Amino acid sequence: MLIIEHLTKTYGEKKAVDDLSLHIRPGEIFGFIGHNGAGKSTTLKSAVGILQFDEGKITVCGKDIREEPVACKRDLAYIPDNPDMYEFMSGIKYLNFVADIFGIPASARQEKIRKYADIFELTGDLAQPISAYSHGMKQKLAVISAWIHDPKLIIMDEPFVGLDPKASHLLKEMMREHCDRGGAIFFSTHVLEVAEKLCDKVAIIKQGRLIREGTMEEVKGDDSLEEVFLELEAE
Amino acid sequence: MLKVLLKKQIAEVFRSYFYDAKKNRMRSKGAIAAWIIFFVVIMVGVLGGMFTVLSLSLCGALLQAGMGWLYFLLMGMIAIVLGAFGSVFSTYSGLYLAKDNDLLLSMPIPVKTVIASRIINVYLMGAMYAATVLLPTIIVYWIVGGLSAAKVICGLLFMLMITVIVLLLSCILGWVVAKISLKLKNKSFITVLISLVFIGTYYFFYFKATDFVRDIVQNAETYGNRIKGAAYGLYLFGRMGEGSWAAAGICAAVTAVVSMLVWRVLSRSFLKIATSNGAAEKRRYVEKQAKERTVFGAILAKEFGRFTASANYMLNCGLGILLLPASGVLLLIKGREVCETVESVFSSRPGCASVLLCTMLCLMACMNDMAAPSVSLEGKSIWIPQSLPVEPKTVLRAKTAMQLILTEIPVLIAAVCAAIALPGTARLKIMLVITALVTAAFMAMFDITIGLAMPILNWTNETAPIKQGGAVTLALLGGWGIIVIPGILYLLIGWRIGAVTYMIIWSAVMAVISLLLLRRLDTKGAASFRML
Numbered sequence: 198m199l200i201i202e203h204l205t206k207t208y209g210e211k212k213a214v215d216d217l218s219l220h221i222r223p224g225e226i227f228g229f230i231g232h233n234g235a236g237k238s239t240t241l242k243s244a245v246g247i248l249q250f251d252e253g254k255i256t257v258c259g260k261d262i263r264e265e266p267v268a269c270k271r272d273l274a275y276i277p278d279n280p281d282m283y284e285f286m287s288g289i290k291y292l293n294f295v296a297d298i299f300g301i302p303a304s305a306r307q308e309k310i311r312k313y314a315d316i317f318e319l320t321g322d323l324a325q326p327i328s329a330y331s332h333g334m335k336q337k338l339a340v341i342s343a344w345i346h347d348p349k350l351i352i353m354d355e356p357f358v359g360l361d362p363k364a365s366h367l368l369k370e371m372m373r374e375h376c377d378r379g380g381a382i383f384f385s386t387h388v389l390e391v392a393e394k395l396c397d398k399v400a401i402i403k404q405g406r407l408i409r410e411g412t413m414e415e416v417k418g419d420d421s422l423e424e425v426f427l428e429l430e431a432e
Numbered sequence: 433m434l435k436v437l438l439k440k441q442i443a444e445v446f447r448s449y450f451y452d453a454k455k456n457r458m459r460s461k462g463a464i465a466a467w468i469i470f471f472v473v474i475m476v477g478v479l480g481g482m483f484t485v486l487s488l489s490l491c492g493a494l495l496q497a498g499m500g501w502l503y504f505l506l507m508g509m510i511a512i513v514l515g516a517f518g519s520v521f522s523t524y525s526g527l528y529l530a531k532d533n534d535l536l537l538s539m540p541i542p543v544k545t546v547i548a549s550r551i552i553n554v555y556l557m558g559a560m561y562a563a564t565v566l567l568p569t570i571i572v573y574w575i576v577g578g579l580s581a582a583k584v585i586c587g588l589l590f591m592l593m594i595t596v597i598v599l600l601l602s603c604i605l606g607w608v609v610a611k612i613s614l615k616l617k618n619k620s621f622i623t624v625l626i627s628l629v630f631i632g633t634y635y636f637f638y639f640k641a642t643d644f645v646r647d648i649v650q651n652a653e654t655y656g657n658r659i660k661g662a663a664y665g666l667y668l669f670g671r672m673g674e675g676s677w678a679a680a681g682i683c684a685a686v687t688a689v690v691s692m693l694v695w696r697v698l699s700r701s702f703l704k705i706a707t708s709n710g711a712a713e714k715r716r717y718v719e720k721q722a723k724e725r726t727v728f729g730a731i732l733a734k735e736f737g738r739f740t741a742s743a744n745y746m747l748n749c750g751l752g753i754l755l756l757p758a759s760g761v762l763l764l765i766k767g768r769e770v771c772e773t774v775e776s777v778f779s780s781r782p783g784c785a786s787v788l789l790c791t792m793l794c795l796m797a798c799m800n801d802m803a804a805p806s807v808s809l810e811g812k813s814i815w816i817p818q819s820l821p822v823e824p825k826t827v828l829r830a831k832t833a834m835q836l837i838l839t840e841i842p843v844l845i846a847a848v849c850a851a852i853a854l855p856g857t858a859r860l861k862i863m864l865v866i867t868a869l870v871t872a873a874f875m876a877m878f879d880i881t882i883g884l885a886m887p888i889l890n891w892t893n894e895t896a897p898i899k900q901g902g903a904v905t906l907a908l909l910g911g912w913g914i915i916v917i918p919g920i921l922y923l924l925i926g927w928r929i930g931a932v933t934y935m936i937i938w939s940a941v942m943a944v945i946s947l948l949l950l951r952r953l954d955t956k957g958a959a960s961f962r963m964l
Contacts, residue, residue: 245818246818247815271821279812282813283813285737293730297726298731298821299821303723311719323717
C-alpha cells in the first residue's frame with residue numbers, strides 16, 4: 198500500500214530523514230514512534246506529497262508520489278498534527294468541499310457525514326464556523342473529512358492529540374475497522390500505550406534514521422514498548 | 433502590575449517597528465531607525481504640517497472677529513474626529529478581542545487592572561493622533577494671540593480634556609461595536625459598509641474643506657451666535673481654550689462625571705464581552721441536499737468564501753468592484769463633457785479621449801488585486817490543497833478566476849457606460865470595451881504571478897499578506913505603472929495610427945502576455961505552489 202525506499206530529506210545542513218525505508222501493507226496499522234524532531238512529520242508529509250524530498254522513492258498503491266501525485270492523493274487521506282483548516286468555512290461546508298474534491302456523490306456524502314458526525318457528536322455544530330471550534334472539534338472534523346471518501350491509505354500525525362477519551366476510543370475502533378476492510382493506516386504517536394495496543398507493526402526513528410522496525414512482538418519482545426523505546430533512545 | 437501590563441501593551445502596538453512578521457525575525461537596527469523616522473515624518477511632518485496650515489488659516493481671521501472660542505471649538509472637533517472615530521474598530525479589537533485576554537484573566541490580576549491597562553493604551557493612541565491637531569492649534573494660538581498664564585494653563589487643560597473626550601468616545605463607540613458585533617451574522621459585510629460610509633464621508637469633507645473653512649471665516653459671527661444660542665456647552669468648551677477659568681472648571685467637572693459613568697459601564701460589561709467567543713447565536717445544523725461541484729468549482733467557491741469572509745480583504749483588494757460601476761454612472765452623466773474637454777486639451781492628439789478613458793478604467797480595475805494575496809492567505813492551511821488530489825494549476829486558476837469574475841463584470845459595466853458617453857464610431861466604442869476587458873484579464877494573471885512569487889505563509893494576522901505584503905504593493909503600484917504606459921505612449925506616438933488601431937494593438941499585446949503568463953502559471957507556477 199505504501200512503500201518508502203531510501204527516503205532522505207535535508208533542511209539546509211541538517212538531515213531530517215536519512216535513508217529511511219518502510220513498507221506498509223493492506224490491513225496494517227503501522228505506528229511511527231520517535232522523539233520530538235526525530236523526522237516523523239517530515240516522513241509523513243513526504244509520503245503525502247506535501248514535502249519534496251531529496252532522495253528515495255515513495256509509492257502509494259503502486260504509483261510514484263513524484264510522478265503521479267494527484268493519483269496517489271486520490272487513494273489517501275492525511276490528518277496533520279495541527280488541523281489548521283479553513284476557519285472561514287462552517288464544518289459542513291468544509292466536509293462538502295473535501296467531498297467535492299474527491300467527487301463523492303451527494304447522497305453518499307450525506308450518509309457518511311451523518312454517520313461520522315453522529316459518532317463524534319459533531320452534528321449539532323456542523324453549521325458553526327470552524328473558527329468557533331475547539332482543538333478537539335477541529336480534530337474530529339479532520340477525522341471525518343479523512344474518512345468521508347473511503348481512502349485506501351490513511352496517514353495521520355499525532356491523531357489522538359486534543360481528542361476526548363470517547364472520541365479517542367471511537368477513532369481507534371474506526372482505524373481497526375478500516376484495516377479490517379483491507380485499508381492501511383500509517384500514523385505517528387507519542388502515546389506508546391496506544392501504539393502497543395493498537396498497532397500491528399511499529400517503527401522507531403531516531404535522528405532521521407530507522408533504528409527498529411517490525412511487528413509489535415518483534416520490536417518489544419517481552420518488554421513493554423515504553424521500555425524498548427527508552428532503551429533505544431538512551432543508546 | 434499596571435505598569436507591567438502597560439509596558440506589554442505599548443510593546444505590542446509598536447511591535448511592527450521592531451519585528452518583521454513577513455520574515456519572522458527582529459528587524460535590523462537600520463530598519464528600526466528607518467521605520468521610526470517614517471513614523472515621525474508621517475505624524476509630525478504630514479499630519480502635523482497639514483493641521484498647522486489649517487490653524488494658521490483659521491486662527492488669525494477668527495481672532496480678529498473676536499471668535500477665538502470658535503477656533504478652539506473647530507480644531508477641537510477635528511482632533512476628536514481624528515482621534516476617536518478613526519479608531520473605533522481598533523478600540524473594539526484592542527479592548528475586547530485581544531488574544532491575551534484569556535491569559536491575563538487567568539492570572540492573579542484584578543479585572544479592573546486589565547481594563548485600565550487596555551484603556552490607557554487606547555488613551556495613548558488616541559492622544560497621539562489628537563496631538564497632531566492640538567499641538568499646532570495651541571502653539572499657533574499662543575503665537576498669534578499672545579501669551580498669558582491663563583491662556584497657557586487653560587490651553588493645556590483644553591488639550592488634556594480633548595484627549596480624555598477622545599478616550600471616552602472611543603470607549604463608548606468600541607463598546608457599542610462590541611455589543612452589536614455579538615449579535616451580528618454578516619459582520620464582514622457590515623464592517624465593509626460602515627468603512628465605506630466612513631471613507632466616503634471623509635473624502636466628501638476633505639474635498640469640501642477649503643469651501644467650509646472659507647465659509648466659516650466669512651460668516652464667523654453668524655455661525656458663532658447660532659452655536660452660542662443653540663449649544664452653550666460648545667461655546668464654553670471653546671472658551672476654555674481661550675483662557676476662561678470658569679469655562680475650564682465647568683468642562684472639567686462634566687468630563688469627570690462622564691468619565692466615571694463610562695468606567696462604570698466598561699468595568700461591568702468587560703468580562704462578559706471579552707470572554708464571549710464573539711459568535712452570534714449558535715446556528716443549528718439542518719441537513720440539506722448537498723450541492724455537488726466540480727473540483728474547480730469547489731476551489732473557486734472556497735476562494736469566494738475566503739474573500740467575503742474578511743472585511744479587511746474586501747476593503748483592501750476589492751475596492752474596484754464598487755468604484756468601477758460608480759464611475760460608470762458618473763460617466764453616463766458627465767462622460768461626454770469630460771471627453772470633449774480632454775479632446776480639446778489634447779486637440780493635436782485625435783482620439784485620445786477614448787484611450788485615456790480606457791486607461792482610467794484599467795487603473796481603477798487595478799484596485800481589484802484579490803489574487804495577489806490569495807496564495808499567502810492559504811497560510812497554515814496550505815497543507816489542504818497540497819494533500820488533496822488537486823493539480824496545483826487548478827488551485828491557481830481558481831484564484832485567478834475569482835479576480836477575473838469580480839473584476840470583469842464591473843469593468844464591463846463601466847466600459848459600456850464609457851462607450852455610451854464617448855462620442856465616436858461603433859468600432860471605437862467596441863474597442864474601448866474589449867481593451868478594458870483584456871487588460872483586466874492581464875491584471876489577474878499578473879497579480880497571481882506576483883502573489884506566487886512573493887508568498888508569506890507564516891503570518892499571524894491576515895493584515896500582513898492583505899495590506900503589508902510585497903505582493904499586494906507590487907500588484908497595485910506595478911499594475912498602475914504598467915497601465916499608464918499605453919496611455920502615455922498614445923499621447924507620444926500612438927495617435928498617429930488612430931485610436932481604434934492603437935487599442936487593437938494594445939489588446940493584442942495584453943492578450944499575448946496574459947496567455948504567456950497563464951502558461952507559466954500552469955507549469956512553473958504549479959511547481960512553485962507544490963514547493964511552498
